[in-house]
Amino acid sequence: MTLGAAYFYVCALLALGGAVSVVVSKSPIRGAMGLLLLILSIAGLFLALHAQFLAAIQLIVYAGAIVILFLFVIMLLGPSASTPSDRRGIVGRTVGGGLFGLVGLGTLWAVVRGTSGHMPMKLPEPAFGGIDAFGSVLFGDWLVPFELSSALLMVAVVGAIAVARGRQGISSMSKAEIDAAKLGGEEGP
Amino acid sequence: MIPVESYIALSALLFVIGGIGFLVRRNVLVTLMSIEIMLNAANLALVAFNRSGFAHVDGQAFAGASHTGQLFAFFIIAAEAAEVAVGLAIVLSLYRLRRTVRSDEADLLRN
Numbered sequence: 001m002t003l004g005a006a007y008f009y010v011c012a013l014l015a016l017g018g019a020v021s022v023v024v025s026k027s028p029i030r031g032a033m034g035l036l037l038l039i040l041s042i043a044g045l046f047l048a049l050h051a052q053f054l055a056a057i058q059l060i061v062y063a064g065a066i067v068i069l070f071l072f073v074i075m076l077l078g079p080s081a082s083t084p085s086d087r088r089g090i091v092g093r094t095v096g097g098g099l100f101g102l103v104g105l106g107t108l109w110a111v112v113r114g115t116s117g118h119m120p121m122k123l124p125e126p127a128f129g130g131i132d133a134f135g136s137v138l139f140g141d142w143l144v145p146f147e148l149s150s151a152l153l154m155v156a157v158v159g160a161i162a163v164a165r166g167r168q169g170i171s172s173m174s175k176a177e178i179d180a181a182k183l184g185g186e187e188g189p
Numbered sequence: 190m191i192p193v194e195s196y197i198a199l200s201a202l203l204f205v206i207g208g209i210g211f212l213v214r215r216n217v218l219v220t221l222m223s224i225e226i227m228l229n230a231a232n233l234a235l236v237a238f239n240r241s242g243f244a245h246v247d248g249q250a251f252a253g254a255s256h257t258g259q260l261f262a263f264f265i266i267a268a269e270a271a272e273v274a275v276g277l278a279i280v281l282s283l284y285r286l287r288r289t290v291r292s293d294e295a296d297l298l299r300n
Contacts, residue, residue, distance in 0.1 A: 008191045012199045019203050019226045023210035028218045035222050038203075042229050045196070049240040051259050054232075054266075061266050066225065066273050073277045074218060077284055083216045083291050097213040104205035108198060115194055124240070129259060137256045138263070149267040156271030164278035 007048060014041040027082045032070045039063050050129040196237035203230035217280050217290045221273065228269050232262040 001009075018038030022031045039062040046055035074081045127133045138146055207226030214220055239258025280290060287294050 005191055008195065012195075015199065015203060016206070019206040019210075022219065022222045022226060023206055023214065025219075028216060028222075031219055031222050035225060038226060038229060042233055045199075045233060046236055048191070049196070049236050051236045051240070051262075054236060054259050054262055057263065057266060058232075061270055062225075062229075066270060069273060069277055070218065070222065073280060076281070077290060080284070080288065081216075081218060081290060083289070089293070093213045093215075097209040100208045100212055101205050104201060104208060108201040108205070111201070112194060112198060129256070134256055134259060134263075138260065142260055145264060149264055152271050153267060156274050160274040160278040163275065164281045 004048065008045070011041040011044040011048070014038075015045070026085070028074050029071070029081075032067055032074060035070070036063060036067050039067065050124055052129050053131045053134045054129070056131075193237050193241040197234055200230045200234040200237070203227075203233070215291050215293055217283065217292050217295075220292060221276050221280070225269070225273070228265060232265055235259070235262045235265075 015038050018034040018036070018041065021034030022038070025031045025034060039058060043055045043058040043063075046052075046058060204227050207223045207230060210223035210226065211220055214223065235258040237258075239256065239262075283295055284290055286297070
């Protein structure tokens, strides 16, 4: 086994282990750690696939932002972040998951069986996937989608703040409204 | 050299694991993480095909090889960051309303 093959198999095993631990772990914090493991190994595979810039983006955005956001929310929720297992609807869930798994694995089997020989994987030019080549394409042909994605992120941030703030935005109410709300609460049952 | 089929097989396996987690688990946080797994699998497939196919058309390298698959993966990562921000805000909102993060407790619209 060559060094490249060993690298691939190590990364693939780590990714699969991380994914399985997300799905089976009882506590979401272990799940977040499994997700981190998956993300790190996918970044390693990106490096092997000549996508150096994407590997760096993967580390910064996923490991640096998304997993940390998950951890923040899990810690904010405290013990109630992990739900006790109950048996309600276990049959439907198992049948649904099993069907999905069977269909997915069947498709995988058909695809692997149908491939004749290996698709060529020649070495690309050295600059392929680096920040230089990637950036010149991104800011050339793909400039409009890039700007649109920045608008998407802006809208998402505003939406996340608006949704997560909920009804605690009392500061926008006048003092009389706050008093009325408090009185209404006291007169309730 | 690892053939592209190995990457695609790994991607399909990860996608299946994420889909099963999405369907079976009832914890909203775990559901969101399963969606992350599925999107990561899609990214891996895109980058692998980009590496194998699009860098070489008819056996010769582009001058300035196309990065289409990597660009798709880049935009998926951006969309996913937005999705996670909004999704976790909805989780917090659900927790504030029902004091739980189980997805089957979110039945406020049921009559």
